[in-house]
Structure formats: structure tokens, C-alpha cells
Amino acid sequence: MGKHTHELDGHLTHRDGGYDNVGSTETNVADGFTMVAVGDLILSRPLTKGNTVGLQGILSKADATFGNMETLIFDIRSFKGSPQAEYGGAYHISVPDLGRDLKSMGFNLMSRANNHSLDWGVEGMRETSRLLDENGITHAGVGETLSQAGAARFLETAKGRVALVSFATTFMPMSRACDPAGEAPGRPGVNALRLTRNITLPPDALEGLRRVRNVLPGYASPERNPGRVVLLGEAFVAGDKPNFSYQADPSDEARVLRNVRRGKQFSDFCIVTNHGHEPDWSELVSEEPADFEQPFARKMIDAGADAYIAHGPHLLRGIEIYKGRPIFYGVGNFFFDDLRTPVGADMFDVYGKDPRLDTDAEVTVDEQAKGYPSIEGFVGALGKPIHYESVIAVSLFQENQLSEVLLYPIELGFQKRFANRGTPCVASGPQAKSILLRLQTLSQPFGTRIAIESGVGVIRLKRGSLL
Known part of the structure; x- marks a missing residue:
């Protein structure tokens, strides 16, 4: 071992006869x-x-x-x-x-x-x-x-x-x-990482959205941020091209x-x-x-x-x-x-x-x-x-x-009838x-060969x- x-x-x-700090982040297997x-x-x-028999050897x-x-x-x-x-x-x-x-x-x-x-x-x-x-x-x-x-x-x-x-x-x-919290009990459920999403739009599209917002009941208000529009709970910001951006x-x-x-x-x-x-x-x-x-x-x-x-x-x-x-x-x-x-x-x-x-x-x-x-x-x-x-x-x-x-590589039988597809086998x-070529291409931007x-x-x- x-x-x-x-x-x-x-x-x-304990490792090699010495003691590591409790905060060690090293792999240790x-x-x-x-x-x-x-x-x-x-x-x-x-x-x-x-x-699935052919796959069990890999998994097990x-x-x-x-x-x-x-x-x-x-x-x-x-x-x-x-x-x-x-x-x-x-x-x-x-x-x-x-x-x-x-x-x-x-x-x-x-x-x-x-x-x-x-x-x-x-x-x-x-x-x-x-x-x-x-x-x-x-x-x-x-x-x-x-x-x-x-x-x-x-x-x-x-x-x-x-x-x-x-x-x-x-x-x-x-x-x-x-x-x-205090007298309120906890709630069962999922460990969630909430994200805030900003939607980037070109300036002319953002201005058009601002005009739409301003004619809706209850939305017209003095502009505080000319580069940002909030509508129906979504934040839109000006940028070079349409895109979604997220913050944890x-x-x-x-x-x-x-x-x-x-x-x-x-x-x-x-x-x-x-x-x-x-x-x-x-x-x-x-x-x-x-x-x-x-x-x-x-x-x-x-x-x-x-x-x-x-x-x-x-x-x-x-x-x-x-x-x-x-x-x-x-x-x-x-x-x-x-x-x-x-x-x-x-x-x-x-x-x-x-x-x-x-x-x-x-x-x-x-x-x-x-x-x-x-x-x-x-x-x-x-x-x-x-x-x-x-x-x-x-x-x-x-x-x-x-x-x-x-x-x-595995494939899940897309061409099979509904009752039989979705089960993996080695492609x-x-x-x-x-x-694999697709995965090669997708990994290249990360420097992975x-x-x-x-x-x-x-x-x-x-x-x-x-x-």
C-alpha cells in the first residue's frame, strides 16, 4: 500500500512519520x-x-x-x-x-x-x-x-x-x-448555491427594453443607472453582444x-x-x-x-x-x-x-x-x-x-424504441x-490534450x- x-x-x-496541518489540501491516497x-x-x-454488463467492469x-x-x-x-x-x-x-x-x-x-x-x-x-x-x-x-x-x-x-x-x-x-433560526425550525431540502444572473444586451436593444419597461404600469421611474434595466426580476446590462453572466x-x-x-x-x-x-x-x-x-x-x-x-x-x-x-x-x-x-x-x-x-x-x-x-x-x-x-x-x-x-465513450441508444433507449453501452x-473528437474540441480552450x-x-x- x-x-x-x-x-x-x-x-x-499522520503521513511518513510526521504530522500535517489540519488545513492541508494535498491529495493523500x-x-x-x-x-x-x-x-x-x-x-x-x-x-x-x-x-450493462460490459460497463460494470469499469464501474466496479x-x-x-x-x-x-x-x-x-x-x-x-x-x-x-x-x-x-x-x-x-x-x-x-x-x-x-x-x-x-x-x-x-x-x-x-x-x-x-x-x-x-x-x-x-x-x-x-x-x-x-x-x-x-x-x-x-x-x-x-x-x-x-x-x-x-x-x-x-x-x-x-x-x-x-x-x-x-x-x-x-x-x-x-x-x-x-x-x-x-430562533424558534423557527430548519427546512429539509437541497444544498443550493444561488446565482444572480445578468443578461447582456447591445446598447440599442437595452434602450428598446427600457422603453418597454417604462410604459408598463408601476415601472416608470427616474433612471439611476443608464447602463442597466431591471424588468420582471431580470437584470439587463449593456455590452458588446447578448450573453448571460452569473455570480454566486x-x-x-x-x-x-x-x-x-x-x-x-x-x-x-x-x-x-x-x-x-x-x-x-x-x-x-x-x-x-x-x-x-x-x-x-x-x-x-x-x-x-x-x-x-x-x-x-x-x-x-x-x-x-x-x-x-x-x-x-x-x-x-x-x-x-x-x-x-x-x-x-x-x-x-x-x-x-x-x-x-x-x-x-x-x-x-x-x-x-x-x-x-x-x-x-x-x-x-x-x-x-x-x-x-x-x-x-x-x-x-x-x-x-x-x-x-x-x-x-458510451451511447444510450437514441435510435431504439422508447421502451428500450436510455441504457448505456460502450460506443x-x-x-x-x-x-471523443467532440470532447477534444470542447477541452482545447482549457489547454487539455x-x-x-x-x-x-x-x-x-x-x-x-x-x-
């Missing part, structure tokens, strides 16, 4: 430590008896195997909760056996903070937590209070203790957790940074994950991360994160290696088996369907064709081939440094090459390299 850290009384770590990262898991049934051999849990798990026949009036664009639901199924695939880490965390209320959130706990899957991002939702959760492995901190920048407003809430950012520091202080390897749809300027959702995310991800690495994984856009984004640690700006979908049933009455209404005449599947097909009406940027965003192509990212660490990242031939070897993407780092 290589160099390794053991916690001493929760304060100091045994040689050969591997982390697998995949994206969103949207599935409604156990699938290990299907065609890693020390830490991570995915974003974007469904709820419970038995609808005995469920005491209900579908919520405010939901994440669709009611994601699966059966209790899914917990055991995910464990048998190799998953041992799940993020829970996302826009679907409370589709079925607090009851659905709690039952999903219970079933993941029962099957030995470490999960983070939701809790009975904000402090619980934001806290790092820990996985013990043979090569080191792994911490997971999970938050969401895209979440339903009523799902945000809070802490107690300072208090939320400070809280996340504290939880990352704490997570690393009590672990040997810390993973930080964000579920976000930003920037929401395209019907496909952007293949580039929002402007806030690169500096934010780097802050997480500086605070002690050994990997930053973003998910939520449902498509691939680029990869950056920062200070020798991987930043995945979008790992796409891993499961998109969205044969959900039952569907809440509100969703039937949204798509003009009648639950007495139309089926759950017909609602889902409409949703994938038209996108989530309640989620900005998802108009027609979920029914295109690009959302059915992704990668499994395997990061290998030697001597406490990232030595290589292997990128296995091959021209499709595999196309996926991806080679393609025998149908697998490879990022290699030289000893001591911070590429």
Missing part, C-alpha cells in the same frame, strides 16, 4: 487510487440484468464510483407522499430495487442536490435516502437542514477515505434547505468552501459536484460552462477538492486539469431510461394530456420533444442524439498525483470517434505536471 493518511482524533493526519465519474442517472427500473473496479442521482426511489403502492405542484420539469421515480441494483453495478457515491430532489416532496427525498443508506451508497446534497444537506459525506475505501460535497445551482425554489451568492459560496475544507480535513480525497443547467441560452443548452463555473471550480480545488464534477446540462462539456486535479465541466447522461410511471396530474396538464385517455409514456415523449416548460433553457433539450452520447471518466492517481484520465466505430487510443480518450500527465 502506498502513502496513506489516517485520522487522529479528528484533528491531525494510496497508489493506484481510481475515481470513476459519470453524469446524470435518470432511470425507472433495475437494469443490471440488461446490457474503481475505488470511488460516482454518479448524479436524478431520480427518487420508493414503492408507490405504500408511499405516503405526493407529487409536488412545483417540480423539476418531470416527475422522476424508480422502484426500491434500484438501490441494490446501483450497488451491484459498482456505484458507491451519489450526489443528490438537483432540481428533481423534491419532485415527490420531503417524503420522496427521505425514502430515497433510506434506500441508498440501506444499500451502502454514500450520498450528499440533501438533508433535514441546510447544514446537513451541505455537509461532506464519507466513503471508506482500501486506499483512503473519500469525502463528497454536493450542491446545485439549478434547483426548484421551494426545495432549498435552511437551518433553524457570497454567503452560499462561503458555506460551500467551508464544507469543502471540512470535507478534506476529515478525508484523504475530496470530490465536489455541482448540478446546474446554466448558461440557459440555447435550446440545446450550452456546450460551454457558465462564466462563473471555472473560477468557482478552481476555488474548490484551492480549498482542498481533488476533483470537481459538474452535471445537469445532459451533454458533454470540456475537461480542465487545474493544479494536477481534474475538473469535468459536464459529464453528460449515464442513464436516460425515462420510462417513468406514474406521472403527476400537473404534468398531464402541462402537455395538454388527459390521464383518463393518454398514457404516462405519451406525456414523457412530449416532454422530451418539447423540453421542460418550467425549466429555462430546456425547450426541446432532451430529445436529440447529442443527449444520448457521453463518456465514463476514469481518473488514476499515482504518488498522490493524477497520472491519467481514461474516457470511455464503437465512427460514433465513438465522433464523441486528449489522445484517442483504441477507441478510448486518454489524458496523460507527466510526473510533476500541473497541465
Whole structure:
């Protein structure tokens, strides 16, 4: 076994016969430590008896195997909760056996903070937590209070203790957790990172918007900032070209940074994950991360994160290696088996369907064709081939440094009939090459070089390299 850290009384770590400061941000795992990262898991049934066998070897051999849990798990026949009036664009639901199924695939880490965390209320959130706990899957991002939702959760492995901190920048407003205040109790929910959005418009377009605002009842007022217009809760500013810009809430950012520091202080390897749809300027959702995310991800690495994984856009984004640690700006979908049933009455209404005449599947097909009406940027965003192509990212660490990242291209069967698509298998031939070439292009702006070897993407780092 290589160099390794053991916690001493929760304060100091022992390494090579000496003692490190409690604030050490160094990676500290045994040689050969591997982390697998995949994206969103949207599935409604156990699938290990299907065609996932070829992938289980990749998932189960890693020390830490991570995915974003974007469904709820419970038995609808005995469920005491209900579908919520405010939901994440669709009611994601699966059966209790899914917990055991995910464990048998190799998953041992799940993020829970996302826009679907409370589709079925607090009851659905709690039952999903219970079933993941029962099957030995470490999960983070939701809790009975904000402090619980934001806290790092820990996985013990043979090569080191792994911490997971999970938050969401895209979440339903009523799902945000809070802490107690005086006599008021805390609120169960999601660990949220709130963003302020500014929309940049060319000066002539901004002036036109100002004229529109000024004729609306209650909006006309003396101009205080000629380069800014606020309308219907959105801030518009003057700029060279149309764009969306985001800023993280300072208090939320400070809280996340504290939880990352704490997570690393009590672990040997810390993973930080964000579920976000930003920037929401395209019907496909952007293949580039929002402007806030690169500096934010780097802050997480500086605070002690050994990997930053973003998910939520449902498509691939680029990869950056920062200070020798991987930043995945979008790992796409891993499961998109969205044969959900039952569907809440509100969703039937949204798509003009009648639950007495139309089926759950017909609602889902409409949703994938038209996108989530309640989620900005998802108009027609979920029914295109690009959302059915992704990668499994395997990061290998030697001597406490990232030595290589292997990128296995996968495809989720876009061409298959509705009941059979959404299950991953290793892509091959021209499709595999196309996926990896796209990821090459998306990663170039971050200075990341991806080679393609025998149908697998490879990022290699030289000893001591911070590429």
C-alpha cells in the first residue's frame, strides 16, 4: 500500500512519520487510487440484468464510483407522499430495487442536490435516502437542514477515505434547505448555491427594453443607472453582444468552501459536484460552462477538492486539469431510461394530456420533444442524439498525483424504441470517434490534450505536471 493518511482524533493526519496541518489540501491516497465519474442517472427500473454488463467492469473496479442521482426511489403502492405542484420539469421515480441494483453495478457515491430532489416532496427525498443508506451508497446534497444537506459525506475505501460535497445551482425554489433560526425550525431540502444572473444586451436593444419597461404600469421611474434595466426580476446590462453572466451568492459560496475544507480535513480525497443547467441560452443548452463555473471550480480545488464534477446540462462539456486535479465541466447522461410511471396530474396538464385517455409514456415523449416548460433553457433539450452520447471518466492517481484520465465513450441508444433507449453501452466505430473528437474540441480552450487510443480518450500527465 502506498502513502496513506489516517485520522487522529479528528484533528491531525499522520503521513511518513510526521504530522500535517489540519488545513492541508494535498491529495493523500494510496497508489493506484481510481475515481470513476459519470453524469446524470435518470432511470425507472433495475437494469443490471440488461446490457450493462460490459460497463460494470469499469464501474466496479474503481475505488470511488460516482454518479448524479436524478431520480427518487420508493414503492408507490405504500408511499405516503405526493407529487409536488412545483417540480423539476418531470416527475422522476424508480422502484426500491434500484438501490441494490446501483450497488451491484459498482456505484458507491451519489450526489443528490438537483432540481428533481423534491419532485415527490420531503417524503420522496427521505425514502430515497433510506434506500441508498440501506444499500451502502454514500450520498450528499440533501438533508433535514441546510447544514446537513451541505455537509461532506464519507466513503471508506482500501486506499483512503473519500469525502463528497454536493450542491446545485439549478434547483426548484421551494426545495432549498435552511437551518433553524430562533424558534423557527430548519427546512429539509437541497444544498443550493444561488446565482444572480445578468443578461447582456447591445446598447440599442437595452434602450428598446427600457422603453418597454417604462410604459408598463408601476415601472416608470427616474433612471439611476443608464447602463442597466431591471424588468420582471431580470437584470439587463449593456455590452458588446447578448450573453448571460452569473455570480454566486457570497454567503452560499462561503458555506460551500467551508464544507469543502471540512470535507478534506476529515478525508484523504475530496470530490465536489455541482448540478446546474446554466448558461440557459440555447435550446440545446450550452456546450460551454457558465462564466462563473471555472473560477468557482478552481476555488474548490484551492480549498482542498481533488476533483470537481459538474452535471445537469445532459451533454458533454470540456475537461480542465487545474493544479494536477481534474475538473469535468459536464459529464453528460449515464442513464436516460425515462420510462417513468406514474406521472403527476400537473404534468398531464402541462402537455395538454388527459390521464383518463393518454398514457404516462405519451406525456414523457412530449416532454422530451418539447423540453421542460418550467425549466429555462430546456425547450426541446432532451430529445436529440447529442443527449444520448457521453463518456465514463476514469481518473488514476499515482504518488498522490493524477497520472491519467481514461474516457470511455458510451451511447444510450437514441435510435431504439422508447421502451428500450436510455441504457448505456460502450460506443464503437465512427460514433465513438465522433464523441471523443467532440470532447477534444470542447477541452482545447482549457489547454487539455486528449489522445484517442483504441477507441478510448486518454489524458496523460507527466510526473510533476500541473497541465
